[in-house]
Amino acid sequence: xxxxxxxxxxxxxxxxxxxxxDHINCSIAGTTPVGRFLAVDQKVSFQLEGLGNFMSxxxxxxxxxxxxxxxxxxxxxxxxxxxxxxxxxxxxxVNSYQTLVIAAKWQQLNKLMKQGKFKLEAINLPLRxxxxxxxxxxxxxxxxxxxxxxxxxxxxxxxxxGEEPDWKKIGTKISLEQAINEVKVSLFSTTA
Numbered sequence: 001x002x003x004x005x006x007x008x009x010x011x012x013x014x015x016x017x018x019x020x021x022d023h024i025n026c027s028i029a030g031t032t033p034v035g036r037f038l039a040v041d042q043k044v045s046f047q048l049e050g051l052g053n054f055m056s057x058x059x060x061x062x063x064x065x066x067x068x069x070x071x072x073x074x075x076x077x078x079x080x081x082x083x084x085x086x087x088x089x090x091x092x093x094v095n096s097y098q099t100l101v102i103a104a105k106w107q108q109l110n111k112l113m114k115q116g117k118f119k120l121e122a123i124n125l126p127l128r129x130x131x132x133x134x135x136x137x138x139x140x141x142x143x144x145x146x147x148x149x150x151x152x153x154x155x156x157x158x159x160x161x162g163e164e165p166d167w168k169k170i171g172t173k174i175s176l177e178q179a180i181n182e183v184k185v186s187l188f189s190t191t192a
Contacts, residue, residue, distance in 0.1 A: 013130040013139035023128045026148065028077070034122040037112065038105070038152060040129075040144070041077040046107040048100065050180050057104035064094045068187040094186050096179035098144075098171025102151035103179070106165055109155060123156055147171055 016023050019031040026038035036042065041058035054060045055074045062080045063072040066087040075083060094100070112118035129145040132138070151170045158165040167176045174182075 013128055013141050016128065016139075020125070022125060024123070024125045025132075026127055026129045026152065027131070029132065034118075037109070037118055038127065040101065040105070040148065042108065043077065044108040044111060045074075046104055046111065048103060048107070048180065051100075051183060054104065057101045057108070060104050061097060061101050064097050064100065064183065064187075094179075094183050096172045096174055096182045098147050098151065099167055099174060099176060099179040100183070101148070102155060102165070102170050103167070103176050105152065106155045106158065109159060113159065120156060120159055127152055 019025040019035060024030070024032055024035045024038065026035055026040070028036055028039045028041050030036050030039065040061070041056050043056050045053060045055055047053045048060070051060075053073060054063065056077060058077050058080060059072050059075065062084060063069065066072060066084060069083070069087070071083055072080065109118055113120075127149040129142045129148055130139045131142060133140075147170075151165075154165045154170050164176075167179070168174065172179070
């Protein structure tokens with residue numbers, strides 16, 4: 001299947017067949033290896049120029065939401081929730097966080113492809129992001145599903161072409177450089 005053929009299916013996730021049959025759940029709790037690789041909390045370290053090292057895109061996202069608290073850079077994804085409780089606000093203080101989260105996934109997947117651990121051919125179904133209750137099997141879409149899946153498709157196109165993603169088609173529709181500069185002004189500037 002070609003990447004261009006991967007139309008997103010924005011229906012109730014409970015109407016879908018099993019993960020890996022008619023969709024891929026981008027979740028650590030997903031049943032497919034590729035879905036786990038695509039999860040926002042997949043632990044594969046990366047570095048964003050000017051912002052430093054992070055363990056996962058979820059770590060970056062939490063770091064942005066908690067005013068650059070460096071404890072979020074490398075903590076285990078399960079620890080993120082506990083650390084967030086120490087902060088008065090869990091609101092993301094940076095408007096361009098979507099672009100940055102997708103940039104983090106691009107770096108991770110690039111790294112995994114070079115190591116031979118991830119192949120684009122594994123992406124042969126539409127993407128979804130949902131949580132599934134183990135007791136009832138009831139699925140709930142996560143709030144970031146649409147922008148995350150659309151951003152991932154842009155990443156796949158870039159990986160296929162060997163170029164950087166078109167950042168202006170992702171998230172807040174600004175360049176990666178503009179997104180990083182926004183963080184520097186928002187979190188690091190003493191006059192912001």
